[in-house]
Amino acid sequence: MTSTAVLRRDFLAKLVVIAGAMGGCAPQPATPASAARPKRDEWQRVRDQFDVSRDWVHMSGFLLASHPKPVRDAIEAYRRGLDADPAQYFEAHQGVPKADRASSEPGAEELVRMAAALYLGAAASEIALTDSTTMGLGTIYCGLPLDVGDEIVTTEHDHYSTHEALRLAALRTGATMRKARLYDRGESAAAEPMVRALIAALSPATKLVAVTWVHSSTGVKLPLRAMADAIADVNASRHPARRILFCVDAVHGLGVEDETMASLGCDFFIAGCHKWLFGPRGTGIVWGKPEHWPLLRPTIPHFGNDGFLAWLADKPPPPTSADMMTPGGFHSFEHRWALGEAFAFHMQIGKAKVKERIHALSRQCKEGLAVMRNVTLHTPREDDVSAGIITFEVAGLPPELAVQRLHEARIVATPTPYRESYVRVAPGLLCSEEDVEAVLRSVRSMV
Ligand SMILES: Cc1ncc(COP(=O)(O)O)c(C=O)c1O
Structure with missing residues (x-):
C-alpha cells in the first residue's frame, strides 16, 4: 500500500513548486502571446497524457473528461489503498472529525481545496x-x-x-x-x-x-x-x-x-x-x-x-x-482526492497558455465555418464573448444528422440539448490544428 503520508506530502511539495512559479497565490501575470505559446510538439506531449482513443477526433470537452496521466495515477494509487484497507486508509487520508484537526497535516480533501484555491486565486476556506x-x-x-x-x-x-x-x-x-x-x-x-x-x-x-x-x-x-x-x-x-x-x-x-x-x-x-x-x-x-x-x-x-x-x-x-x-x-x-492533480496539470501548463491554445483552435474552426455558405454560425468570433464551445447549423440538415455525418468522419460532436438545437464542437487541448481541419472538411462536404 502506498503510504498515505507520502502521497499527500508529494502533492503538497508539487503545489509549493507551482505556487512559487505562479508567484504565490497572486493572479498569473499576463504573458505575452509569443512567450505563452509552446511549440507544436509540446501540445502533442500534452495530448500524450491522455488515453483517449486515437481513432476519433474528440471535440467533446464540454461533456465529460478523459483523465490525464497524473489524475489517472492518483486515482489508481488512492483506489489501491482504499481496496486494501478501506476504513483505515479513509481515516488516514480524510481524517475523522476531531477538535485538534487544525493543527495536523492537511488531509486529502484539504489538499484539493488548496490546489483549487491556488488555481482560482482564492483561499482554500472559500x-x-x-x-x-x-x-x-x-x-x-x-x-x-x-x-x-x-x-x-x-x-x-x-x-x-x-x-x-x-x-x-x-x-x-x-x-x-x-x-x-x-x-x-x-x-x-x-x-x-x-x-x-x-x-x-x-x-x-x-x-x-x-x-x-x-x-x-x-x-x-x-x-x-x-x-x-x-x-x-x-x-x-x-x-x-x-x-x-x-x-x-x-x-x-x-x-x-x-x-x-x-x-x-x-x-x-x-x-x-x-x-x-x-x-x-x-x-x-x-x-x-x-x-x-x-x-x-x-x-x-x-x-x-x-x-x-x-x-x-x-x-x-x-x-x-x-x-x-x-x-x-x-x-x-x-476520484475526489485526485482532483488536485487536475488543477496542478493546468497550472503546470500555464493558465494563459491553455487559454491561448483553446482560443486559437476555436478561432481556426470558427473562421473556417464562417466562410462556408452552407453554415450558420451561432457562436461569436470575438474572443471576449466566446471560449471553447462552437455551435452552428448546416443548411438543410437537422443537427442530429449533421452530427451523424461528423461521426462518420470519426469526429465526436453532439447536438446541443436545448429546445433550439445546433451542432456543437469544442476544439480543446485534446485536439490539434489537423483535427480542426478534419471538422471543416467534413462540414464542407455536407450539402
Ligand atoms: C452549462 C452547463 N451547466 C451544467 C451542466 C451539467 O454539468 P454537470 O455534469 O457537471 O452537472 C452542463 C452540461 O453537462 C452544462 O452545459
Whole structure:
C-alpha cells in the first residue's frame, strides 16, 4: 500500500513548486502571446497524457473528461489503498472529525481545496467540494435565503441544471423567477448590449442573478466582470439586506479562461471539474465570497469538523462555512482526492497558455465555418464573448444528422440539448490544428 503520508506530502511539495512559479497565490501575470505559446510538439506531449482513443477526433470537452496521466495515477494509487484497507486508509487520508484537526497535516480533501484555491486565486476556506456542476447549483440555489416577494433573474440561454435548480428554489421559498434574453443571435452577441439587457431585467425585488459563464446552447461567453460591476452599481444604493447576489454556472469557462475570483467579481462560482479541467469524473467545486457562506442553509449534512463536532456536543452548528456546504456521506474518494492533480496539470501548463491554445483552435474552426455558405454560425468570433464551445447549423440538415455525418468522419460532436438545437464542437487541448481541419472538411462536404 502506498503510504498515505507520502502521497499527500508529494502533492503538497508539487503545489509549493507551482505556487512559487505562479508567484504565490497572486493572479498569473499576463504573458505575452509569443512567450505563452509552446511549440507544436509540446501540445502533442500534452495530448500524450491522455488515453483517449486515437481513432476519433474528440471535440467533446464540454461533456465529460478523459483523465490525464497524473489524475489517472492518483486515482489508481488512492483506489489501491482504499481496496486494501478501506476504513483505515479513509481515516488516514480524510481524517475523522476531531477538535485538534487544525493543527495536523492537511488531509486529502484539504489538499484539493488548496490546489483549487491556488488555481482560482482564492483561499482554500472559500471552496466547497461537490460531485458536479448540477450538485453545486442545486445546493447553492436551494440554500439561499430567498423569500416570498423576492425575485430571481436568470436568462433564456441557461442550461437545464440552472433553470431547474432555480425552479426548485422558487418552489420552496415562494420567490418568483424571470428569464432575461441577452441576445437574439449568438453570433452577433456583444458585451455591452448583454450587460444592458441583464441590468434592464432587474427590479427592486431582485435578490439573485443566476447566469452561465459560457452558454452550452450557443457558445456565447458572458462578460462576467462587466456584469458584476453593473450589479455592484445597482447594489450601491440598496439596503444591505436587499443586495443582489451574482451567481455563475462556470463549468465551460473553468479550465479554459485565465481568470481568478478577484478578476471575475461574482459572488458564487459553481462548476463541475470533469469537463474542460480534466478532473476526475464526479467532481466539482463551489467558490463563494467569505461573507456570503453564512447566508446559506445546507441541505445535505456535511461530514467535516464544523457541524459534526457541534452535533457530538449536542450544540447548534456554527454559521455555515464552505466546508459545511460540501455534501457529506461517503464519496468515491479516489476520484475526489485526485482532483488536485487536475488543477496542478493546468497550472503546470500555464493558465494563459491553455487559454491561448483553446482560443486559437476555436478561432481556426470558427473562421473556417464562417466562410462556408452552407453554415450558420451561432457562436461569436470575438474572443471576449466566446471560449471553447462552437455551435452552428448546416443548411438543410437537422443537427442530429449533421452530427451523424461528423461521426462518420470519426469526429465526436453532439447536438446541443436545448429546445433550439445546433451542432456543437469544442476544439480543446485534446485536439490539434489537423483535427480542426478534419471538422471543416467534413462540414464542407455536407450539402
Ligand atoms: C452549462 C452547463 N451547466 C451544467 C451542466 C451539467 O454539468 P454537470 O455534469 O457537471 O452537472 C452542463 C452540461 O453537462 C452544462 O452545459
